[in-house]
Amino acid sequence: MEFLNPTALYGLLALPLLLIPYLVRRKPRRVIFSSLLLFTEPALRAGGKPMGRPHLPPIFFLQLLLLAVLILALGEPVFSVRTSHIAVVLDNSASMQALEDQQTRFALAREKALGLFADLGATGKVDLYLTVPRLEKVRGTNLGPAEAAGILGALEPADLPDAPIDYQSILGQLAKEQKYDRVFLISDHPASGQGDILRVVTVGQPRENFAISSFNIAHSSLVGSGLEATIEVANFSTKDARIRVALRGSGGVIANRELSVAAGKTARATFTGFPAHPYYQAEIDLRDPLPLDNRRFAVPPAAQNFRILGISPRPQALTSLRAITGVTLDLITPQEYEKTERSGYGLEIFHYSTPPVAPANPALFVLPPDNNPLAELAPPVSRPVISSWREPHPLTRYVNFALLRPAFSRPLKPRIAGETILESPGGPLAFAAERGGVRQLVLGFDIFPYLGRENLPVSVFTLNLLDWFFHGSGVKGRATGEPLTFGSAAQQGNFLLTPREDKIRLNPGSNSFPSTYFQGIYQLHRGTQRELFAVNFNSQSESDLRQPTPIELRDLSRGGNQVSGLFSIWPYLLLLSMLLFLLEWFVNPRRLSHRLPAGVTRGA
Amino acid sequence: MLPAPFTPQFLSQLETLRLRTRKEFLGGQTGTYSSPRRGTSLEFADYRRYSPGDDLRYLDWGIYARSDRLYVKLFREEVDLFAYIFVDASASMAFPSPKEKFLPASHIAAALSYVVLANHDHVKLHLLGSSLTQAASPFYRGRRRITDCIQFMASISPAGPLELAPVLAEHLKTLRRPGKAILISDFLMPAPSYQQGLNLLRGFNLDIAVIQVLTRQEVDPPFSNGGLNIVDSETHAEVRFQWDAGARQEYQTRLAQHNSQIRSFCHQSGIHYSIYITDLELDDFVFATLPAIGLFK
Numbered sequence: 001m002e003f004l005n006p007t008a009l010y011g012l013l014a015l016p017l018l019l020i021p022y023l024v025r026r027k028p029r030r031v032i033f034s035s036l037l038l039f040t041e042p043a044l045r046a047g048g049k050p051m052g053r054p055h056l057p058p059i060f061f062l063q064l065l066l067l068a069v070l071i072l073a074l075g076e077p078v079f080s081v082r083t084s085h086i087a088v089v090l091d092n093s094a095s096m097q098a099l100e101d102q103q104t105r106f107a108l109a110r111e112k113a114l115g116l117f118a119d120l121g122a123t124g125k126v127d128l129y130l131t132v133p134r135l136e137k138v139r140g141t142n143l144g145p146a147e148a149a150g151i152l153g154a155l156e157p158a159d160l161p162d163a164p165i166d167y168q169s170i171l172g173q174l175a176k177e178q179k180y181d182r183v184f185l186i187s188d189h190p191a192s193g194q195g196d197i198l199r200v201v202t203v204g205q206p207r208e209n210f211a212i213s214s215f216n217i218a219h220s221s222l223v224g225s226g227l228e229a230t231i232e233v234a235n236f237s238t239k240d241a242r243i244r245v246a247l248r249g250s251g252g253v254i255a256n257r258e259l260s261v262a263a264g265k266t267a268r269a270t271f272t273g274f275p276a277h278p279y280y281q282a283e284i285d286l287r288d289p290l291p292l293d294n295r296r297f298a299v300p301p302a303a304q305n306f307r308i309l310g311i312s313p314r315p316q317a318l319t320s321l322r323a324i325t326g327v328t329l330d331l332i333t334p335q336e337y338e339k340t341e342r343s344g345y346g347l348e349i350f351h352y353s354t355p356p357v358a359p360a361n362p363a364l365f366v367l368p369p370d371n372n373p374l375a376e377l378a379p380p381v382s383r384p385v386i387s388s389w390r391e392p393h394p395l396t397r398y399v400n401f402a403l404l405r406p407a408f409s410r411p412l413k414p415r416i417a418g419e420t421i422l423e424s425p426g427g428p429l430a431f432a433a434e435r436g437g438v439r440q441l442v443l444g445f446d447i448f449p450y451l452g453r454e455n456l457p458v459s460v461f462t463l464n465l466l467d468w469f470f471h472g473s474g475v476k477g478r479a480t481g482e483p484l485t486f487g488s489a490a491q492q493g494n495f496l497l498t499p500r501e502d503k504i505r506l507n508p509g510s511n512s513f514p515s516t517y518f519q520g521i522y523q524l525h526r527g528t529q530r531e532l533f534a535v536n537f538n539s540q541s542e543s544d545l546r547q548p549t550p551i552e553l554r555d556l557s558r559g560g561n562q563v564s565g566l567f568s569i570w571p572y573l574l575l576l577s578m579l580l581f582l583l584e585w586f587v588n589p590r591r592l593s594h595r596l597p598a599g600v601t602r603g604a
Numbered sequence: 605m606l607p608a609p610f611t612p613q614f615l616s617q618l619e620t621l622r623l624r625t626r627k628e629f630l631g632g633q634t635g636t637y638s639s640p641r642r643g644t645s646l647e648f649a650d651y652r653r654y655s656p657g658d659d660l661r662y663l664d665w666g667i668y669a670r671s672d673r674l675y676v677k678l679f680r681e682e683v684d685l686f687a688y689i690f691v692d693a694s695a696s697m698a699f700p701s702p703k704e705k706f707l708p709a710s711h712i713a714a715a716l717s718y719v720v721l722a723n724h725d726h727v728k729l730h731l732l733g734s735s736l737t738q739a740a741s742p743f744y745r746g747r748r749r750i751t752d753c754i755q756f757m758a759s760i761s762p763a764g765p766l767e768l769a770p771v772l773a774e775h776l777k778t779l780r781r782p783g784k785a786i787l788i789s790d791f792l793m794p795a796p797s798y799q800q801g802l803n804l805l806r807g808f809n810l811d812i813a814v815i816q817v818l819t820r821q822e823v824d825p826p827f828s829n830g831g832l833n834i835v836d837s838e839t840h841a842e843v844r845f846q847w848d849a850g851a852r853q854e855y856q857t858r859l860a861q862h863n864s865q866i867r868s869f870c871h872q873s874g875i876h877y878s879i880y881i882t883d884l885e886l887d888d889f890v891f892a893t894l895p896a897i898g899l900f901k
Contacts, residue, residue, distance in 0.1 A: 028831035028844050034699035034822055035792035036836040038858045039843050057829075057848065 001569075004076035004194050011071040018064055022056060059588045066580040073573035078196055086120060087180045088113050088148070089129040089171065091187035094480075095542045096157040098188070098289040100204050106157045108203040109186040113152055116184055116201075117145035127178065128152065131187075132160040133481055133517060135170060158517040159292055159480045161539030167551050171198050191551040196568060198553050204545075208237030211293035211543035212245075213266055215282040215536070217300045218471060220272055227300055229271040231282045235261040236544040244285040245269050249277030276300065279521050279532050293543045297521050297534040306470050307344055309361075311337050312351030320449035324466065343488070347469045351448065362439045362469045366446055367410060374442050375412040375431070384409045384424040384445070394468045395421050395432070395441075395461070404457035406445035414442070441465060479538040483514040484522060486531070497523040499535075607754065609711055609886050610718075617891060618715055619722040619747075621900045623687060626874065627811045629782045635684030636723060643681020650678040685725040686743070686783030688810070689713045690775065691757070692817075693733040694766030695838045696792055700821050702762055708882040709788050709817045710757035715890050716786055717753040719900070721746060729756055730775045732789070734764035740775060765838040768793060768801035776808055785810035790817055791866050799869055806873060813876035813899050816866060820883045825855065 003009060033039070090113065096106040117126060126148040128138040139151055167185060175183045175197050184199050185191075191200030214232035231245050240263050246256040254274045261267040283295045307328045310318040315331035322329050332340055334353040342348065348355075348363045354372040355363075370377055386401040401422075411427030414420075418433030421441075429444040447462050478484060484496075490506035496513055497503055499520020506513070506524075516522065516535045524531040541549070606615075628640045642649055654663060654674035662676040691713050697706040713729060720727040721744060731739040741756045768789070785805050791798050791814075805812050829848045835841070845851065863879060870877035878897050880889050894900055 028833040030833040030835060030842075031827060032699070032835045032837055033825070034696040034705075034790065034819075034837050036834060036839075036841055036843050037792050037794065038855055038862065039834050039845065 001077050001079050004078055004196065004199075006075060008071060008074035008076070011074065012068065015064065015067055015071075018060070018067060019056075022060055059584065062580065062584050062587065066577055066584055069573050069580060070577040073570045073577055076568065076570045077573070079567040079569060084120075084123065085125045085127075085142075085179065085181050086116065087127045087129060087174060087178065087183045088116060089131060089135070089183065089185045090152075090155065091132075091162070091185070091189070092130045092155065092157040093132050093162045093542060094157065094159050094292055094537055094539065095162075095188055095290065095545060095548070097159075097292050098204060098207060098209075098545055099291075100289070104157070105188050105204040106155075109201075110152055110155070112186050112201050112203060113184075114149055117149055120145050127180070128155075129174075130155065131165060132158050132163045133515075134163055135165055159519040159537040160517055161481070161537075161542045168198075168553050171553075185551070187551065189548045189551045191553055193553045195553060200551055200553065206547060207289040207545040208239075209288050209290050209293070209543055209545045210235055210237070210241065210243060210261070210284060210286050211290070211540075212282050212284060212296045213538075213540060213543070214268075215280075215296035215298050217280055217298040219301060226273055227276065229255075229274065229280060229282070229298070230268060231271070231296075232266050232268045233259055233261050233284055234266045234540065234543065235263055236546055238263050238546075243267075246283045246285060247271050247274065248281040248283060249275065250279065251281075279534060289545060290543060292519065292537055295519075296536045297519070299521070299532045299534045306346045306466065308347045308349060308466075309340070309342060309345040310349045310351065311353050311355070312349070313353060314351070317446075317448040318349060318351060320451070323450060323452060324463070327466065341488075347466070351446075358435060360438065363441075364465065364469065365440070365442045366448065367444065368442065374416055374433075374440070375414045375444075377444065378411040378413065378427055381409050381411065381424070381426050383407060384411075384426065384429065386422050386429065387425050388423045390419065390421050393421060394471075395430070395464050397464060399460050399464065400457050404461065406447075406458070409445035412442060412444045418442075439469060441468075478516065478533060478535045480516055480519055480535055482516060482535075483512045484516055484524075484533050484535070485512045486524060491526065494524070494526050497525065606751065607711070610714070610750075610754075614715075614887065615718060615750075617887075618718045621719045621891075621895070622723055623685065623716075623719055623725075623784055624898055624901045625685065625784055625811045627782075627809070629683065629685070629811075632686075632726075632781065633684050634682060635725060636682055637685045637725075639681040639683040641681040641683075642678045645680050645682040647680040647682075648677060649680045651675045652678055685720065685723070686781045687716070687720045687725060687727045688730060688779065688783060688785045689716055689727065690730045690732055690772065690785065690787045690789075692766060692787075692789030693731040693739070693760055693762040695763050696766075696790055697762040697817075699837050700819060704821075705790070705817060705819050705882055706762045708880070708886065709815075710754075711886055712815060712817070712880065712890070713757060713786075713788055714750065714754050715886070717744070718747065718750045720784075721749055721753075726783075727753070729753060731757075731760050732766055732768070732771045732775070733760075733762065734766060734771070740778065766793070768797050769804055772801045772804050776804060779808060782809045783811070784813070786813045786815065788815045788817060790822070791862075792822070795862075795865055795869070798866065802869070802873060802875060806875075812873075813897075814866070814870055814878070816863065816877070816879040818879065818881055820881060823856070823859065823881060825852065827852075 090109055092106065096104065096109065098105050100108060120126065122145065124145055125142040126145060127141055127143065128148055128151060129135060130138055138155065143151065171183045171185060174180065182197055182199060184201055186201045186203060188202065188204040190202050194200055211234050212231060213234040214230065216230045218228055220226045220228040229247055231247070233243055233245060235241055240260065242258055242260050244256055244258050246253050248254065255271045257269050259267045259269050280298045280300070281295055286294060288294065306326055308321065310329055310331040311334055312318055312331070313334060315333065318329065318331055321327055337355060342361060345361050348359050348361050350363060350365045350368060352367055352369065354365065354368045365372070365374060368374060383405050386404055389396045389401055409424065409429055411424055411429060412431060413427060414431050416433050418431040420428040420431045422428065422430040431442055433440045447458050450459060450462055452459055489509050489511045492508050494506045495503055496506055499518050499522065519535060519537045522533040522535055524533065625637060628638050630639055630641065638647070651664065652675065654676050658676045664675045664677050667673065667675045691709055693706070697709060699705060717727045717729065724745065726743045726745050728743050729741040733739065739760060744752055787805070802812065802814070827847045831844065832847045833842050833844050867877050876897050876899050878893055
């Protein structure tokens, strides 16, 4: 016999509390009665001694039995009838790498699974599943326990967050379709409402953890040549901590600093003036349960110059941008857009035009045509006044909006979610949006040509927006699980070297690699050329080991002809407890309807 | 304004009743109760030889014709009745509250008083209590005095302990005429105590009736099971014991024995006895129970 809700059995510890009413009753209550004439007979005098053996009437033992049966029923006891075919679903997300007394949670899960195999006997059949990157079966079906144990030894957790799985429906469907007697999910998440078929085995305890939540390498400014590294550290614990952060370049430490991080908060360290390396690594020097998130990787931007692709029916208006130091400008007409290779551009400026599909690069839309998907344009207004602007904001700093009076504007009615930056009485004139991590800015007035000091307010605003795009277009690390996309399609002989030194040959024509399951530097080799990609584990919910999200399960109702693997006896215990309650009620009736007379006082 | 049970209908029903006495008393005035004296009522009593000066209207001419001797007929004298109603006003009569025990007892006393008053007889109320030894009303006569009776009963709250025999002895010192005595009490006292009291009444040649008044709480105490410290309402003495179903049954058995003892003593002493549980209807008790024990004609 086993219990589906063993927590309820702790209630048995509370059973001795039933003695309290009986012990309390031993303290006599003082009541006034008309005469003691009929109470003074020796036969009626009892319990006169203040101390002594508690007087426990038979009803006490009946009540004790009733409570014990009720608590047992709440524990949902079941008898195992038959378990010949089970599925074991192993949570192999990154949090399973957390250490629990020198062992990872995944190792504990493996031990639990081996225990399940041992209970199954030699004739039982097992199917093994992993939860990330998606719930899928591991190798063959109907494995014998010994074979499954062998496979289990080779499995390991990935550097991936939990997949968004509705365990109730997915595991339920699995049990029904594959006709499993039981489905075990072994995870570090607690579970509630387990049934007789779906069972969750929880490994690990809530822990405090620290993590690098962000690591970015970018040029310090549009015109500068130096690099700037920003490292953000998160404290998922209940106490403040001082953490040493180190920046490594190609393996060696090039800078470090100590950060003070408040409990539950983040802190940021910025490093500048360090030498160029092919890639960088940020590390925190701590012994916490999850070492995976104590380091991150980043690749510096490939080129210093900010490359802009201008798309305009009147390209000559944009040529003035070339006057800005650090900017490389390519100009095309809207018709040439589709045929142009656009990778490597930090910004695409659509001047009086829009692309047929949303651009992959950051984009500035200057007075887009009427049928654009971003904003509806109001009738033209000449020399509008900027009535309000967002402040503080990188786009509006140093701009004197009293002097910024465009000759012509069309107020915008945004069709996408964004943030209004400039507003005129007729409506917004600039709004910013971020779609898929890519910045976009829509302007309802023309900032071109760039006139430099001849039109300072517009020039400052133009420089602000270029700076804003420049900082937003740094080489961003990819998260584990996100596919790597290459600038151009792979050719014969190209291969990818993963952080685990696995050499993966790329199919000619393919321009992406989806299986980024481990954190580190991925190297794309194209002949003698080498391109680096930083892939980082990036999930705050996984790094925060304090309160894992519980898994909600309900019992499964299976088809009538199928025999459940468990026989529930708790309904019978519940029925028995109700019968005992009725018996107790009749044996020891409460005088609910009996009004206590005013002269009788209860209690001392 | 009379209190609730004394409705016009209730009073008119009471007027149809008359106290029954099993003894003959020497009354003060002409009434409806027979006296040991010879008088002028219509009820024949005896013959006596004629002696000069006798009223010739009472000569029995039939006897004279048969025996040639002169006999005069003698008739019973009918006198009025003096009734004494003793009501226990000790603290035990205020359990669980005066409204639930003493008030019903005083209602019985008032109803009996009205029966006496409606027959143009005399009634006197005595309240028995430790500090009320001399709490007695004057004699009332005439049905209008029922309000005085009720006011007298309402003027006093039950309190204190009661030693029945000494208190009764104090009251009996003021008694000048024999008559009917009705004692209303819960009789929750030792047997020797109430027996002495009733014997005192008997010694005064009174025709005695006893009405025992108990509440439902006294018949079936509403204690929940467990240890109890019971305090006597009169003496404030405490007794501790374990209350449970067995104790409840034992108590009820002892109460039944106690009541049976009172009934037996009354029966042997020629005393009318009746018991009234206060949650029962007063009408039923007065018009059914009391006539059944022979208190009313």
